[in-house]
Amino acid sequence: MLLEHINQPQDLKHLTIEQLELLAEETRQFLVEKLSLTGGHLSSNLGVVELTIALHYLYNSPVDKFIFDVGHQSYVHKMFTGRMNQFDTLRKYQGLCGFVKRSESEHDVWEAGHSSTSLSAAMGMAVARDLKGEDNKIIAVIGDGALTGGMAFEAMNHIGHEKKNMMVILNDNEMSIAPNVGAMHNYLGKIRSDKHYVKAKEEVEYLLKKIPAIGGTLAKTMEKLKDSLKYMLVSGVIFEELGFTYLGPVDGHNLPLLLETLKQAEKVEGPVMVHVLTLKGKGYLPAEADSFAWHGARPYKVESGKMLKAVGHPMYTDVFGNTLIELAEQDSRIIAVTPAMPGGSGLLKFAAQFPNRMVDVGIAEQHAATFCAGLASEGMKPVFAVYSTFLQRAYDQIVHDICRANLNVIFAIDRAGFVGEDGETHHGVYDIAYLRSIPNMVLMMPKDENELRHMLKTSVDYDEGPIAVRYPRTNGLGVPMDEPLKSIPIGTWEVLRPGDSAVVLAVGPMIGIALEAAEQLNKDGLQLRVVNARFIKPMDEAMLLQISKENLPIITLEEGTTLGGFGSGVLEFYANQNRHGLQIKILGVPDYFVEHGSVKEQRQEVGLTAERLVSEVKALMPRKRQHA
Numbered sequence: 001m002l003l004e005h006i007n008q009p010q011d012l013k014h015l016t017i018e019q020l021e022l023l024a025e026e027t028r029q030f031l032v033e034k035l036s037l038t039g040g041h042l043s044s045n046l047g048v049v050e051l052t053i054a055l056h057y058l059y060n061s062p063v064d065k066f067i068f069d070v071g072h073q074s075y076v077h078k079m080f081t082g083r084m085n086q087f088d089t090l091r092k093y094q095g096l097c098g099f100v101k102r103s104e105s106e107h108d109v110w111e112a113g114h115s116s117t118s119l120s121a122a123m124g125m126a127v128a129r130d131l132k133g134e135d136n137k138i139i140a141v142i143g144d145g146a147l148t149g150g151m152a153f154e155a156m157n158h159i160g161h162e163k164k165n166m167m168v169i170l171n172d173n174e175m176s177i178a179p180n181v182g183a184m185h186n187y188l189g190k191i192r193s194d195k196h197y198v199k200a201k202e203e204v205e206y207l208l209k210k211i212p213a214i215g216g217t218l219a220k221t222m223e224k225l226k227d228s229l230k231y232m233l234v235s236g237v238i239f240e241e242l243g244f245t246y247l248g249p250v251d252g253h254n255l256p257l258l259l260e261t262l263k264q265a266e267k268v269e270g271p272v273m274v275h276v277l278t279l280k281g282k283g284y285l286p287a288e289a290d291s292f293a294w295h296g297a298r299p300y301k302v303e304s305g306k307m308l309k310a311v312g313h314p315m316y317t318d319v320f321g322n323t324l325i326e327l328a329e330q331d332s333r334i335i336a337v338t339p340a341m342p343g344g345s346g347l348l349k350f351a352a353q354f355p356n357r358m359v360d361v362g363i364a365e366q367h368a369a370t371f372c373a374g375l376a377s378e379g380m381k382p383v384f385a386v387y388s389t390f391l392q393r394a395y396d397q398i399v400h401d402i403c404r405a406n407l408n409v410i411f412a413i414d415r416a417g418f419v420g421e422d423g424e425t426h427h428g429v430y431d432i433a434y435l436r437s438i439p440n441m442v443l444m445m446p447k448d449e450n451e452l453r454h455m456l457k458t459s460v461d462y463d464e465g466p467i468a469v470r471y472p473r474t475n476g477l478g479v480p481m482d483e484p485l486k487s488i489p490i491g492t493w494e495v496l497r498p499g500d501s502a503v504v505l506a507v508g509p510m511i512g513i514a515l516e517a518a519e520q521l522n523k524d525g526l527q528l529r530v531v532n533a534r535f536i537k538p539m540d541e542a543m544l545l546q547i548s549k550e551n552l553p554i555i556t557l558e559e560g561t562t563l564g565g566f567g568s569g570v571l572e573f574y575a576n577q578n579r580h581g582l583q584i585k586i587l588g589v590p591d592y593f594v595e596h597g598s599v600k601e602q603r604q605e606v607g608l609t610a611e612r613l614v615s616e617v618k619a620l621m622p623r624k625r626q627h628a
């Protein structure tokens with residue numbers, strides 16, 4: 001096995017082309033076997049095997065900088081940079097991260113998780129390099145999906161203007177997670193598929209090489225022809241017009257060709273874009289056949305390609321998707337909007353039933369938000385289905401375009417709270433803090449999937465401005481579903497368990513923890529009142545006042561940052577009411593980034609557990625008696 005001898009990039013530099021091709025095969029086998037046990041982003045990585053080999057073969061990481069967009073396709077890079085023996089721990093607690101991570105290796109020069117940042121980062125590094133008088137290579141690898149993100153366009157605008165030496169490798173597999181969308185995608189398709197363009201380009205270039213550029217009418221005509229042909233025939237013209245030299249498209253699985261093209265690219269002065277065509281899932285038939293399903297693979301059987309089935313009650317995501325269909329059947333104003341996550345957001349069935357009322361805008365969260373504002377301004381009811389973490393991208397659009405104008409945009413915020421194996425780049429632990437501070441915003445989180453359905457109904461019935469419902473990346477609780485759907489009065493909480501020893505104000509899945517703690521405390525003769533704080537904003541002020549009159553110790557419990565989150569809101573309320581003598585403890589996610597692992601491990605790490613709650617309640621009790 002060649003792979004056994006690859007510990008660092010220099011170990012593959014002396015290999016022959018045939019050996020490199022063999023290495024590609026072994027690399028694929030390794031990935032398919034290892035990921036069958038851990039799960040992970042299989043299909044994207046199978047697609048970049050030759051490309052990553054070529055990069056490490058030609059260039060000198062970490063002096064030369066490889067910047068992987070999103071970073072979910074960096075597994076091969078990890079294998080060749082000393083981390084092959086850690087793949088059994090991939091995406092596990094304290095194991096190998098599923099994205100590029102600076103603390104893991106000096107070869108990981110740029111961290112991501114969110115898409116479309118690579119070109120800006122590369123440009124920053126290029127400017128820094130030139131100011132420092134260095135001459136290393138800077139190479140960004142961006143997928144066709146990530147290229148739909150606004151940041152990538154902003155960066156191209158800058159790069160094409162400054163014309164720094166740098167390379168952008170466009171890894172075009174025609175897929176985002178779902179099939180890619182948009183005009184740029186269509187344009188790339190034209191370049192890819194139009195053999196006429198490619199052939200004509202080759203022929204014209206051949207002819208032009210034959211004519212000496214030494215003045216005279218013929219030469220001048222040919223120069224003109226060269227320019228006009230560039231517009232008419234030469235593919236890649238958009239990138240060239242933006243200031244890049246465009247090379248490609250080149251088959252990203254043909255190593256000799258790939259190496260040759262990259263060597264050509266190296267000679268180019270200024271920014272160069274190499275358009276590489278790859279197949280997502282390459283080399284593993286189940287993943288080739290359905291790269292969408294194999295984008296984020298669960299563990300599977302290698303031989304059959306059968307993925308471990310998700311078990312348990314329906315996910316909140318599915319309940320959301322099904323309920324939205326019910327609501328959309330009744331209300332033609334409802335339009336679902338997704339920034340490139342139709343599957344992950346549970347909208348596939350909706351799209352099949354209402355193809356004209358489901359819009360995938362690509363990885364374009366900012367645009368999606370303002371697009372929703374436009375829809376709402378014309379009386380529609382847009383439902384912006386988005387992961388909490390990706391909504392961070394659209395903050396100004398939420399403030400400036402939606403909340404300021406008080407438009408009826410519904411936010412369906414999935415992956416709220418810890419997300420597990422994707423880790424710190426993907427947790428949905430900031431949205432409470434960043435949304436509750438915006439005027440006009442209503443923010444809810446259900447205690448179970450049944451309440452989620454009512455919250456969606458509440459959202460559609462609400463005509464007073466923006467309204468958001470957040471829900472976790474977990475199965476529902478398997479509770480019975482009420483019919484018919486009904487609106488929940490805005491700003492009302494409910495007491496789920498009475499008690500007069502202390503009160504816990506819990507949000508969403510934290511209610512389960514609170515109820516468990518209440519059971520345990522009961523054995524010690526303590527009665528913990530458990531409140532479903534289902535409206536994070538506005539809060540149930542009447543209930544808060546009542547609690548303060550009882551002078552009970554209060555604990556707030558949320559799977560979100562404690563800085564500016566729900567608990568902060570409770571403190572603000574009491575401070576404004578001059579209720580200063582209360583004992584209040586805020587439990588949530590502390591002020592640091594929690595790494596990958598299971599949600600259970602993440603909760604354990606930060607103390608979002610029944611045991612912690614029990615001990616916090618007990619710690620508050622003597623002080624309560626003292627106060628009394």
Ligand SMILES: Cc1ncc(C[n+]2csc(CCOP(=O)(O)OP(=O)(O)O)c2C)c(N)n1
Pocket residue numbers: 044047070072073113114115142143144145146147173175176177280339340341363365390393
């Ligand atoms: C801002 C943001 N929105 C959404 C995502 C979710 N996401 C992760 S990978 C991906 C598709 C990327 O497609 P592409 O860049 O073509 O890479 P491929 O998986 O095809 O190799 C998406 C939508 C993300 N990571 N970041």
Ligand SMILES: CC(=O)[C@@H](O)[C@H](O)COP(=O)(O)O
Pocket residue numbers: 070072113177295296344415419422473
């Ligand atoms: C890389 C990326 O951002 C996505 O692929 C993400 O991992 C999807 O997460 P879910 O599995 O929660 O849909």
Ligand SMILES: [Mg+2]
Pocket residue numbers: 143144145146171172173174175176
């Ligand atoms: Mg792609």
